[in-house]
Amino acid sequence: MSTNEERYLNLLSNTFPTVADAAAEIINLEAILNLPKGTEHFLADIHGEHEAFIHILKNASGNIKRKVGEIFGNTIRDSEKKELCTLIYYPEQKLELIRAVEQDIDDWYRITIHQLVKVCREMSSKYTRSKVRKSLPEEFSYIIEELLHERSDDQDKAAYVAVIVDTIITTGRADDFIIAICKVIHRLAIDQLHILGDIYDRGPGAHIILDTLRQYHSWDIQWGNHDVLWMGASAGNDACICNVLRLSLRYANLVTLEEGYGINLVPLATFALDTYGNDPCTEFIPILLKDSKIDEKNKQLIAKMHKAISIIQFKQEAAIFHRRKEWKMEDRCLLEHIDFEKGTCTIDGKSYPMNSCNFPTIDPADPSALTPEETLLMKKLHHSFRISEKLRKHIRTILSHGCMYNICNQNLLFHASIPLNADGTLKDVEIMGEKYAGRELMSFIGQLVRAAFQNDTPDETKQYAKDYFLYLWCGKDSPLFDKSKMATFERYFLSDKDTYKEDKGYYFLLRDSAEVCDRILDAFGIVGDNRHIINGHVPVHASKGENPIKAGGRLMVIDGGFSEAYHSETGIAGYTLVYHSRGFQLVQHEPFTSTRDAIERGKDIKSTTQIVEMSTHRMLVADTDKGAELREQIEDLKLLLYAYRHGIIKERRN
Structure with missing residues (x-):
């Protein structure tokens, strides 16, 4: 045994000080290896659609609804199953509605608690008692654990279980208990959440999504192009700040900026009115979604702000493109290619007439130079982004939970x-x-x-x-x-x-080739028969017959268009992917109406599940990356046992 091995085993002996401790841990880890693998949930391109995102987290892409159907079958009506699912998804809000109409609330509590315990028991079946225990809320930990492991159909224990439930009700804790056990069901339904990029832009609730993720038990993110744009803005890149503002104004989505991050847009509005007050800014009229409540006056103001920041953006980008000549992007400094007298722009040697040529802040002799007023405005906007504590906190969260790619259980994850x-x-x-x-x-x-x-x-x-x-x-x-x-x-x-x-780059042109996908997987060191690439970024046009499964099953594209802006283009409202112990299921979602509809009318997202790939055997923890880690730990513990039994290291008995 080498000196380094002996040093490592001495450190390990601090955690497992005796033969009995080390042996017990080996037994525990060997048992865990033979449990079914946890369920992984893949989402991409959420684009600020916080209500749909939160609902899909709550229903686990239909996994909870499927489990409720399997557990209760024909023993309760479909309407009762739907009510139970809605309660699981939104316990606080649903309880308020039920208390207002239920005539015998104690009886309802009694029936519902037994139903929820059945669902929770099924969800917990693939985990160790230790892991389940860690997911339980402290105030109800003992009670839930007792109910999960005692069956009411056992005559010897029926009275015991009934008394526990009755006592929960008589002590006035039924609502709190139901809320707690519903949250445990959420926690156990998904073991690991993978976000394949683009939390930001278009929808109004990116900040709400990140607040939700900060409380989520286990997740990772592979950064998307819209995420790095906001990261750049937070880091102080003025061109990124302009792009963030332009995109928000393009979709008349100012909620994330103003309410989410406290970005002060008054200086931009004032500048836009002063500079473009008489300009109709036709090209910059915002894209309004169906539920938009913006009146004509505000729409015109947003259009002027939109134009103002767009012109500044082109100038700020030009400054960086000239500074980084090695990028070979100076041809994108298009303000410098405008003939202001003729009203044309030259691109790749060809002149094109411009729709409008009203540029009061552009000096034809130096088109990319900021005016003093634009310089002052950018200082104010830069300061506003840099001092936003909540934005900084959310960017730190994205940094700590993510990177450009991830490899997990023979799957290569990246955004684009x-x-x-x-x-x-x-x-x-x-x-x-x-x-x-x-x-x-x-x-x-x-x-x-x-x-x-x-x-x-x-x-x-x-x-x-x-x-x-x-x-x-x-x-x-x-x-x-x-x-x-x-x-x-x-x-x-x-x-x-x-x-x-x-x-499009060659990746998008060649990604349907199994050979190309295999070459990429080889380059990332991913081996095995069931390896895959999973990414998003490009909406899948399901209405035109496009298949999200490509390259003979090696590649899965799960951006089906969460954002409302994509719905008419894609014909659906997004794909999610579920990878459980029996294989992959791709879930195609119809548009989500609203959280209110889900709570009051039980309107779940209508989803269609497609079997992508089923395993010939039920996958165990032993078949996963976690299983490989556990086997290494087992080998280390066996080596520690050897060291104890041969006197190389002494046991640390009290």
Whole structure:
């Protein structure tokens, strides 16, 4: 036994000081290896749709509804099953409605508590008692544990169980108990949540989503392009700040900015009215969703703010593109390609007429220069983003729970793409004078993103890292964009739709190839027969027959369009993926109406489940990454037992 091994075993003996302790832990870990694997839940491209997101968390993509159906079968009516599910999803709100109409509330409590215990027992069956115990609320831990492990159909224990339930009711704790056990069911329904990027933009509740995630028991995130845009804004990249504001104004979504993060938009509104007061800003009229309550006056104000920040954005981007010439993006400094007398813009050597040419803040001699008023406005906006404590807290959460990619149980998770060459090989991407591809590229970008927030990062590296957020957002070889260009300027100012074309990178053109997917999986060191790539980013057009399962099952794309803005385009309201002990299930969701409908009318999200891949045997913890960790721990403990029994290390008996 080497010195290092002996040193490690001495440290391990602090936790397991005797032969009995080490042996007991080996028995415990061996037992855990033979439990069914926990259920993993995959979501992508939530885009601020907090009500739909929270509902899908609560119903576990239909998993709870399915379990209720299996448990109760034909023993209760469908309407009662629906009521029970709604209670599980929204216990506090549903209890208020039930108390208002239920004539014999004690009887209802008695029946409902027994039903909830059955559901909770089923949900807990794949976990150890220790793990279940850790998920229980302290005030009801003992009671729930007793009810889970004592069956009312056991005549010897029936009276015991009945007394527990009756006492909960007579002591006035029934509501609190029901709320507590419903939350335990939520906790046990999903073992691990994977967010494949894009929490932010379009919908109004990104801040609510992140507040929810901060309380969630176990989750990770693979950053999306919209996430890194907000990360860049928080880090102080003014071009990212402008993009965040522009997107929020484009969808008339100011709730996250103002109510969520306290961003002061009054200076922007004042500047916009002063500068564009007589400009109809037709191209900048916001996209209003069906439930929008914005009146005409506010719509016009938002359009002026939208134009004001867009012009500043093009200037701020140009400053970075000129500073980072190695990115080869100076052709995107399109303000510098406008002929103000002719009202045209030259792109790739061809002149196009502009829809409008009212630019009071642009100096034709230096189009990308900010005016003194724009400079002052940007200082105020920059300050507002930088001092937002809640935004900083949420960005820290995203940093601590995520990165560019994740490998979990033979699945490679990332948001958008892996840059490829035309032949499907991994593309070398240059960053700070060095070239990276595949896993090395994704890892280095993750390090660079974190460098922007670390106090000990050298100034030159920190400035590059801040600038790089813009490249991640719109750079040709960015794994989060991977297109020829972002045609924002063209869509606003040019009517020729040929200029809107954004050529997709080779990943998107080749991702239906099993060979290409295998090459990517090989590059990330993922082996085995049941390995997959799972990502989002590009909405799946289900209404046009597009299949989210690609490359013979090797790739699964789960962005079906959570955002309401995508519903007419995709024909659905999103995909989620569930990976349980029997295999993968892809869940296709119809649009979510509202939380109020779900509570008052029991309107669940209508979902269709597609079996993607079923295992030939029920997968156990032993078949997972966690199983590999546990086997290593078992081997270490066996080595500790050997050391105890051969006197290499002495037991630490009291």
